[in-house]
Amino acid sequence: MSEKLKPWKDEFTATFLLALPIILSNLSNTLINATDVFLLGRLGKDALAASAIGVGLVISPLVFGIGVISASSAMIAKELGAKAHSVRDVRRTVRASFWVAFQFSLPVMVALWFTGDFARFAGLEEHLANNIGLFVRGLEFEILPVLLIVALRNFVVALHKPMWSMIIGFINVGFNAFINSGLILGYWGFPQMGLLGAGIGSSFTALFSLSLFIFIISTQKPFRRYSIFGRFWRIDKVRLKELWNLGMPIGFQVGFEVSVFAAAVFLMGFISTNATAAHSIALQIASISFMVPMGIAQAATVRVGNALGRGDEMGIARAGWASYIIGVGFMAMMALVMWNIPYTLAGLFIEKDAADAATVIMIAVSFIKIAAIFQIFDGAQVVGAGMLRGLHDTKAPMIFALIGYWVIGLGVGAYLAFYTPLQGVGIWIGLATGLGVVAILMIIRWQFRRQYGLLP
Numbered sequence: 001m002s003e004k005l006k007p008w009k010d011e012f013t014a015t016f017l018l019a020l021p022i023i024l025s026n027l028s029n030t031l032i033n034a035t036d037v038f039l040l041g042r043l044g045k046d047a048l049a050a051s052a053i054g055v056g057l058v059i060s061p062l063v064f065g066i067g068v069i070s071a072s073s074a075m076i077a078k079e080l081g082a083k084a085h086s087v088r089d090v091r092r093t094v095r096a097s098f099w100v101a102f103q104f105s106l107p108v109m110v111a112l113w114f115t116g117d118f119a120r121f122a123g124l125e126e127h128l129a130n131n132i133g134l135f136v137r138g139l140e141f142e143i144l145p146v147l148l149i150v151a152l153r154n155f156v157v158a159l160h161k162p163m164w165s166m167i168i169g170f171i172n173v174g175f176n177a178f179i180n181s182g183l184i185l186g187y188w189g190f191p192q193m194g195l196l197g198a199g200i201g202s203s204f205t206a207l208f209s210l211s212l213f214i215f216i217i218s219t220q221k222p223f224r225r226y227s228i229f230g231r232f233w234r235i236d237k238v239r240l241k242e243l244w245n246l247g248m249p250i251g252f253q254v255g256f257e258v259s260v261f262a263a264a265v266f267l268m269g270f271i272s273t274n275a276t277a278a279h280s281i282a283l284q285i286a287s288i289s290f291m292v293p294m295g296i297a298q299a300a301t302v303r304v305g306n307a308l309g310r311g312d313e314m315g316i317a318r319a320g321w322a323s324y325i326i327g328v329g330f331m332a333m334m335a336l337v338m339w340n341i342p343y344t345l346a347g348l349f350i351e352k353d354a355a356d357a358a359t360v361i362m363i364a365v366s367f368i369k370i371a372a373i374f375q376i377f378d379g380a381q382v383v384g385a386g387m388l389r390g391l392h393d394t395k396a397p398m399i400f401a402l403i404g405y406w407v408i409g410l411g412v413g414a415y416l417a418f419y420t421p422l423q424g425v426g427i428w429i430g431l432a433t434g435l436g437v438v439a440i441l442m443i444i445r446w447q448f449r450r451q452y453g454l455l456p
Helices: 006-043 047-084 088-112 115-121 126-158 162-184 196-220 235-271 272-308 313-340 340-351 357-373 374-389 395-419 424-447
Strands: none
Touching: 006 047, 006 162, 006 272, 006 340, 047 088, 047 126, 047 196, 047 272, 047 374, 088 115, 088 126, 088 235, 115 126, 115 340, 115 374, 115 424, 126 162, 126 196, 126 357, 162 313, 196 424, 235 272, 235 340, 235 395, 235 424, 272 313, 272 340, 272 374, 272 424, 313 340, 313 357, 313 374, 313 424, 340 357, 357 374, 357 424, 374 395, 374 424, 395 424
């Protein structure tokens, strides 16, 4: 092999080996969500619709907190790139991310307690609003443990030890299936609690996962020397401010993206319950494929951040482009799968003899076809964001997300849904348009990274 090509081969290999356990960990989270959708589908379309809206309302603020804490990954990667055996700086960053989790989660949980009242005020049907409020009151208690999990997972991944995150993730799949099948459907001697049980079960799963992370980091040799939990209650105001400053734009960026999908679910509620249930199915399928480029984006942040810490300009380029090629290439393959077997995919998430099942599947198929088209855009924008995050560039991607998702994407979608005959299909066309705009802006920013002063 040519000496010029060997560094590229090494980078592709290193990126893939780092990304694979992260991807599998992300997929385990999606399997948990898919399990919940499957179980709630046994209760019928009303439960599916209420849970789709409820999850969107919880996820929208939650991803903002996740985005802020995700800045710790870029910070730790740069610290380790500059000094491979750094301990104190890494510990300071991880502990600061704990405090962000506490600061953010408590007021959000108080606000979410009144979700049912908000849904009624917004004009949703009384029965649907009550179901949404019931579900969210169980689910909102996962917010704090999820944020703490993200802080610990970023630490593990930045140390290039993502295998532990993957192992914990797949243990959680089994635990969640057990606890939620019990609390939703009344199996294993649990009381049948329906939607409320789904929310409570998910919160218990998050607590279980957090306890596993704490155990591993406290006992395993690669992590013990950092003493992450020693006197973690002491606030490092300087590092906390640094984390908020770098992470807040990331929080807004991912918040704009996820909340536009939540807004799309909410708009579906004004079209019909069938459209909302179909949207839930199509979005779940698209989310499964999205876990792969999202994992690659997380690896890109670490790899680019390491090269940034070393001051290695060519290393930055290789790390970014290797991640981009892997992520976009995978999504191109997934686009072909979704385009060719939409009926098969849709039928996995609802009982075919349930009321209106044929109608829901037909609508879901039309959504999945559009989701297939935007797969490449979705992969390009998330990996592009991860690449820029590794350079500690977070403000411009935030602006791109605001314009692309909320101004263009939601604007186009709402117009097509309510001022043309397209209805729910129009909303999905708008989502695809917004993703395409953001993907283009991200890669332009990366391509001209030197001109924008992002290189060391």
